[in-house]
Amino acid sequence: MDQFYGIFLYVISLLTMGGIYAILALGLNIQWGFTGLFNAGIAGFFAIGAYVSALLTTAPSLRHLGGYELPYIVSFAVAMAVSGIIAWGVGKVCLKLRADYLAIATIGIAEIFRLILKNETWATNGPRGVSMIPKPFESLPEPWNQLAFLGLILATVVAIYFLLETARRSPWGRVMTAIRENEKSAMAAGKDIEKFRMEAFVVGCMLMALAGAFIAHYLKFIGPNATDPMTSTFLVWVMLVVGGSANNKGAILGAFLMWAIWSASEILTSRLPDELAIRTAYIRIFLIGLALQIFLQKFPKGIFPEVRPKPERREVVTESNASR
Amino acid sequence: MSVLELDAVVGGYGDTQILHGVSMKVDPGEIVVIIGPNGAGKSTAMKAVFGLLNLSDGKVSLDGEDITNMPPEQVVRHGVCYVPQTSNIFPSLTVEENLEMGAFVREDDFRPRLLELYEVFPPLAEKRKQAAGTLSGGQRQMVAMAKAMMLEPKILLLDEPTAGLSPKYRGEIFSIVKTVNATGTPILMVEQNAKQALKIANRGYVLVDGKNKYQGSGQDLLDDPEVAEMFLGGGAAA
Amino acid sequence: MIEFLNFYLIPGLVLGSIYALGAIGITLTFSILRFANFAHGETMLLGVYITWSLVQFSGLHPLVVLPVAAMLTVLAVLVIDRAFYKPFRTSPTIMVVIASFGMMLMVRSVVQFFWGVQLKGMTPGIQRPMVFFDSLRISPKHVTIIGATLVLMLAVHYLLSRTKIGKAMRAMSDSPELAKLTGIDTEKVIRMTWIVGGALATAAGVFLAIDTHIDTNMGFKMLLPMFAAAILGGIGRPFGAVAGGLIIGVVEEISSYPWIGTEPLLNPGYKAGVAFAIMIAMLLWRPSGLFKGKVF
Numbered sequence: 001m002d003q004f005y006g007i008f009l010y011v012i013s014l015l016t017m018g019g020i021y022a023i024l025a026l027g028l029n030i031q032w033g034f035t036g037l038f039n040a041g042i043a044g045f046f047a048i049g050a051y052v053s054a055l056l057t058t059a060p061s062l063r064h065l066g067g068y069e070l071p072y073i074v075s076f077a078v079a080m081a082v083s084g085i086i087a088w089g090v091g092k093v094c095l096k097l098r099a100d101y102l103a104i105a106t107i108g109i110a111e112i113f114r115l116i117l118k119n120e121t122w123a124t125n126g127p128r129g130v131s132m133i134p135k136p137f138e139s140l141p142e143p144w145n146q147l148a149f150l151g152l153i154l155a156t157v158v159a160i161y162f163l164l165e166t167a168r169r170s171p172w173g174r175v176m177t178a179i180r181e182n183e184k185s186a187m188a189a190g191k192d193i194e195k196f197r198m199e200a201f202v203v204g205c206m207l208m209a210l211a212g213a214f215i216a217h218y219l220k221f222i223g224p225n226a227t228d229p230m231t232s233t234f235l236v237w238v239m240l241v242v243g244g245s246a247n248n249k250g251a252i253l254g255a256f257l258m259w260a261i262w263s264a265s266e267i268l269t270s271r272l273p274d275e276l277a278i279r280t281a282y283i284r285i286f287l288i289g290l291a292l293q294i295f296l297q298k299f300p301k302g303i304f305p306e307v308r309p310k311p312e313r314r315e316v317v318t319e320s321n322a323s324r
Numbered sequence: 325m326s327v328l329e330l331d332a333v334v335g336g337y338g339d340t341q342i343l344h345g346v347s348m349k350v351d352p353g354e355i356v357v358i359i360g361p362n363g364a365g366k367s368t369a370m371k372a373v374f375g376l377l378n379l380s381d382g383k384v385s386l387d388g389e390d391i392t393n394m395p396p397e398q399v400v401r402h403g404v405c406y407v408p409q410t411s412n413i414f415p416s417l418t419v420e421e422n423l424e425m426g427a428f429v430r431e432d433d434f435r436p437r438l439l440e441l442y443e444v445f446p447p448l449a450e451k452r453k454q455a456a457g458t459l460s461g462g463q464r465q466m467v468a469m470a471k472a473m474m475l476e477p478k479i480l481l482l483d484e485p486t487a488g489l490s491p492k493y494r495g496e497i498f499s500i501v502k503t504v505n506a507t508g509t510p511i512l513m514v515e516q517n518a519k520q521a522l523k524i525a526n527r528g529y530v531l532v533d534g535k536n537k538y539q540g541s542g543q544d545l546l547d548d549p550e551v552a553e554m555f556l557g558g559g560a561a562a
Numbered sequence: 563m564i565e566f567l568n569f570y571l572i573p574g575l576v577l578g579s580i581y582a583l584g585a586i587g588i589t590l591t592f593s594i595l596r597f598a599n600f601a602h603g604e605t606m607l608l609g610v611y612i613t614w615s616l617v618q619f620s621g622l623h624p625l626v627v628l629p630v631a632a633m634l635t636v637l638a639v640l641v642i643d644r645a646f647y648k649p650f651r652t653s654p655t656i657m658v659v660i661a662s663f664g665m666m667l668m669v670r671s672v673v674q675f676f677w678g679v680q681l682k683g684m685t686p687g688i689q690r691p692m693v694f695f696d697s698l699r700i701s702p703k704h705v706t707i708i709g710a711t712l713v714l715m716l717a718v719h720y721l722l723s724r725t726k727i728g729k730a731m732r733a734m735s736d737s738p739e740l741a742k743l744t745g746i747d748t749e750k751v752i753r754m755t756w757i758v759g760g761a762l763a764t765a766a767g768v769f770l771a772i773d774t775h776i777d778t779n780m781g782f783k784m785l786l787p788m789f790a791a792a793i794l795g796g797i798g799r800p801f802g803a804v805a806g807g808l809i810i811g812v813v814e815e816i817s818s819y820p821w822i823g824t825e826p827l828l829n830p831g832y833k834a835g836v837a838f839a840i841m842i843a844m845l846l847w848r849p850s851g852l853f854k855g856k857v858f
Contacts, residue, residue: 038656040600040663093845098858099656100598101845103663104789107600108838111786119831234667237660279678282671289668296661297649374743400745408743414736417729424726425733429745471744 005143012146014263015256019153020214022255024236026160026248027207033246033306034168035200036180037095038103042208042233044110045083047224049209050216051117051124052079054133057217064130065123072136076213083209084202091201095194102201110233117224129223133216153214157252160207164248176200177246177308235262238292244302253303262288325388326351327479327510328404333372333382342368344534345382350479351526355501355511357542359518359555360531366514367409367483369531373512374406374481375399387478401429403478409487412468415457419448422456422467426474434474441470444503462493466500473504480504482513486520498524519556522546530555564697570816576704576773578811579711583766584784585791585803586718587759593735593798593856594755597658601642602763602788604669607781609635609764610771611677614684624684624768625710631768636760642669643756666785670778679778684771707769714765718758718800727754735798735856783834787814790841796855805852810837 024042031037039045056075060067070078090109094102117124124130137148167173178186179193187193216222235258243254262284269280295302326349336342342365350356358366371377373384375396384392386402394402405426414422423441427434442449445466451459456467465485472480485501486494494517502524505511515521522528525542530551538551545551584606591599613631617624646665650657691699721728727750734741734751742748770780791810795802814836818826828836849857 036656038659093842097845097849100592100659100858101793101849103600103659104598104786104793105842105845108786108841112835112838115832115835119829234663237663241660279675282675285671286668286675289664289671292664293646293661293668296657296664297646300657396743397745397747400743406743408740411737411740414733414740416736417733421729421733424729425741425744425746428726428730428747475745 009143009146012143012150014260016146016150016153016218017215017263018256018259019150019157020211020218021236021239021259022157022252023153023160023211023214024208024232025239025243025251025255026157026164027204027211028236028240029204029245029248029251030164030200030207031204032240033251034173034176034180035197036099037197037201037204038099039106039201039204040103040233041106041108041110042236044106044113045087045205045208046212046215046232047110047113047117047222048083048086049079049212050222051130051212052082052209053213054130054216054222055123057134058130058132059134061125061132063128064121064125066130072217076210079209079213080206083212084206087202087205088198091198095197095201114224124224127224129221129225130216131221133220133222135217135220149218156210156214161248161252168248172196235259235288238288238295240302241292241295241300242302244304244306246306247302247304250302250304257303258288327387328373328512329383329385330369330372331383331385333369333379333384335372335377335379335381336368337377341380342377342534343372343379345536346372346531346534347382347536348529348539350510350512353505353508353510354526355505355513355524357518357521357525357528358512358514358531359516359521359528359545360537361555364531365534366531368534370406370481370483370512370514373399373404400475403475404481405472405475405477405479406481407468407472407483407485409483409485413456413464413471416455418453419456419459419467420452422471423448423474426471430475437474437476441473444473444507445470445500460493461489462496465489465493465497469500469504473509477509480509480511482511484514484516486515486517494520519546522556566816566819568697568699570819571812572700572704574812574815575808576707576769576811577815578808579708580766580770580773580807581784581787581791581811582804582807583711583714583762583769584788585795585807586800587763588788589792589795589797589800589803589855590731590735590755590759592792594731594738595647595655595658595752596738596858597655597662598789599759600659600662600785601665601669602759603781603783603785604666604673605635605639605760605781606763606767606770606784607673607778608638608669609760610684610767610776610780611673613764613768614677614682614771614776617684624772625706628765628768632761632764635764636757639756639760640753643752666782670781674778677778682776684768684776703772707773710765710769714762715801715804718762721758722800727751731755731758786834786841787811787837790837790844793841793844793849793855794851796851796853797858798856799851799853802851802853802855810840813840 024046028039028042031039053075055064055066056068056070056078057072058066059069086109090105094105118126135149136152137145140148175186175196179196183193239254239258240251242258244250265284269277269284272280329349330347332345332347333343334345346365346369358369360366368377372379375394379393383390386404391399391402414425417425423438424434427437447463448466448470456464459467482501486497489497498520501511501513513521522542522545527541528539528545529536530538530545538545538548584602588599588602591597609631612634613624613627616627616631620627642665646661647658650661691701693699722732730746730751731754733746734748738748767780787810791806792803794806794809795804814833817828817836818830818833821827844851
């Protein structure tokens with residue numbers, strides 16, 4: 001029975017983390033999948049969300065800035081706003097250039113943010129991180145607190161999914177696709193490409209901050225290692241590419257699937273002797289990188305390929321018929 | 325035997341078909357001009373020779389050898405040189421380096437050929453050490469043609485060599501085309517300035533909607549009232 | 563003043579030389595293959611660890627085994643290009659950027675797996691600095707690094723301006739499409755680009771290892787300064803990248819000099835941010851860099 005309960009709790013944690021990653025993957029999907037923007041600094045925006053929300057909600061502490069004890073709704077909103085503003089700044093510099101520049105700049109932003117976390121110890125407690133972060137529903141008895149938190153995450157994922165699907169089918173979404181596919185003709189149609197890209201980039205980064213806030217409260221702790229480019233940025237990319245870029249269902253599926261694989265493989269390797277366990281951890285990273293390469297080359301559409309909003313497709317068909 | 329022959333070529337980019345059965349040929353020593361309205365597939369027909377688009381039907385042959393759908397880098401090795409309409413030089417390389425690049429596939433010493441071409445294009449000899457990007461439009465066009473001629477090609481393809489040039493340079497380019505041709509290289513050329521081009525051409529083809537519409541000697545086409553009305557208009561057709 | 567030279571300017575030039583060598587590879591791949599190679603730092607990392615193993619195995623000085631290590635690293639890079647980048651030659655370049663992003667982690671995890679993550683030293687012992695004019699102190703390793711960098715730069719200059727393949731590299735950087743139409747063997751040019759970039763990255767990494775130490779994050783830490791140097795100099799301008807590398811190296815070091823009062827002007831913890839700040843400033847005001855590079 002105990003074992004069964006343990007598995008039950010593990011599945012809940014798996015789904016919770018999967019859900020948080022699904023938010024990240026949806027955020028990246030707006031940027032990469034729908035607009036073709038390369039964000040290599042997901043970890044940075046994620047950490048911004050985590051730290052801002054953590055510092056605004058924790059009880060007073062001598063180790064770090066804080067003691068505001070604000071309600072979650074406020075801290076989440078502020079976390080997303082801060083991330084959005086920073087994204088706007090980065091976008092202002094890079095969005096008129098090709099995607100490569102944005103990739104370099106976002107990786108830079110993540111690095112800068114990591115430097116701040118490490119150096120401004122008065123605010124962030126440096127490498128030791130922020131602990132004792134409050135968690136929604138933690139006053140409920142076990143396992144209801146876990147279940148309630150999971151419910152909150154899943155509800156958020158579903159809400160974001162429906163919002164994004166609505167946006168995708170709207171004229172806004174179709175302009176995005178047009179920009180991604182053929183920048184010149186979209187420009188010729190009088191669309192302000194930079195503005196559309198900026199919107200996608202900012203919204204995506206705000207979602208990443210939201211996911212960061214969730215993880216800070218879920219783990220009740222956040223340290224500068226959360227911005228390690230490996231865990232967040234790279235995993236999210238793999239999730240989206242495997243699940244299917246430009247498909248919101250694919251992003252969600254990819255997040256849960258890859259997180260399950262990632263987490264299960266960690267359990268497997270952790271049973272190995274110490275020295276071996278440390279080394280095999282690198283094999284996991286290697287294999288997940290290889291998975292990304294294989295999907296990019298052999299299955300670039302992912303598990304769920306992109307589905308175009310209907311009306312546009314019909315236009316395309318009639319056009320090419322006419323030209324024949 | 326014709327140097328180059330297109331036989332009922334069909335093709336385009338991706339799903340969009342542009343050529344719906346184009347046939348033409350270039351015989352040794354000829355200047356052949358392709359004219360027609362915008363979007364008729366003139367440049368596309370030329371790119372079809374050079375392996376720059378997918379041909380779903382028809383045949384392209386060079387000296388009787390089938391080169392249909394051969395990739396461009398191979399077509400070059402078979403002795404076809406192509407001068408695109410825009411970005412046809414390496415701007416940061418010097419004039420001489422541009423010509424040297426033109427000879428990239430040559431295994432032998434390209435120096436004698438270089439000196440020959442400097443005689444055909446005297447302004448280039450003068451500016452050999454200058455970055456090609458700093459030259460005037462007409463001189464850039466000379467670099468582009470000289471670069472293509474480095475290989476002593478079996479045939480030279482020119483895509484609108486006078487596009488964007490002032491009338492003064494236009495005349496100069498046409499006379500260079502004649503000079504190059506006089507050295508024995510047949511030329512297939514797409515031109516917007518149909519009247520001037522037909523004057524120096526042995527033969528011409530008029531393409532409309534990706535199909536052959538008229539063909540004949542340069543003079544015949546110039547004299548044909550229908551062609552004149554539709555495509556020659558007031559001289560420099562837009 | 564002498565303290566400024568000894569502890570800020572000379573270390574800045576050394577660091578700058580290292581950035582410069584790395585940035586040449588970045589700028590060449592960016593302009594010839596048309597993509598930002600995120601795995602370039604890890605190429606450097608791989609080169610360093612191969613060198614370390616050769617040094618352990620042979621007992622020779624790192625600079626002696628460097629050519630062999632560079633060859634092995636280049637071989638690895640060519641295999642990576644063949645397996646992971648070549649399939650995307652005709653795809654939108656962003657696909658290769660993602661592939662290189664994945665490579666970054668794959669190469670690093672391979673290094674971590676085989677060599678472990680503990681700090682290592684390239685050259686044992688501490689060298690006594692050479693003293694000039696009683697107080698100007700230059701350590702022999704710094705002289706070696708700056709000297710070797712100069713030699714390598716001359717070699718790059720010769721390659722690009724005097725050899726056929728070097729000119730073809732410049733031609734392809736001007737226009738890959740025209741290079742193809744001209745009959746230039748673009749695959750050969752690409753191979754040469756990887757050879758030059760990989761060899762210089764190995765050299766840069768080994769110089770850094772000689773100057774400091776070896777750890778598995780050193781490649782990633784170099785990535786941002788190298789990109790910044792390439793953008794500062796202008797993409798496709800190898801000597802711009804050199805100038806950019808030197809500027810960034812020197813500015814990084816002198817940013818913590820106590821220019822005002824006795825405190826460092828910039829907390830040394832933020833040194834790594836200097837490159838980023840310079841890069842953002844360039845992207846804002848002059849994306850073509852100091853020497854009129856390409857902007858994509």
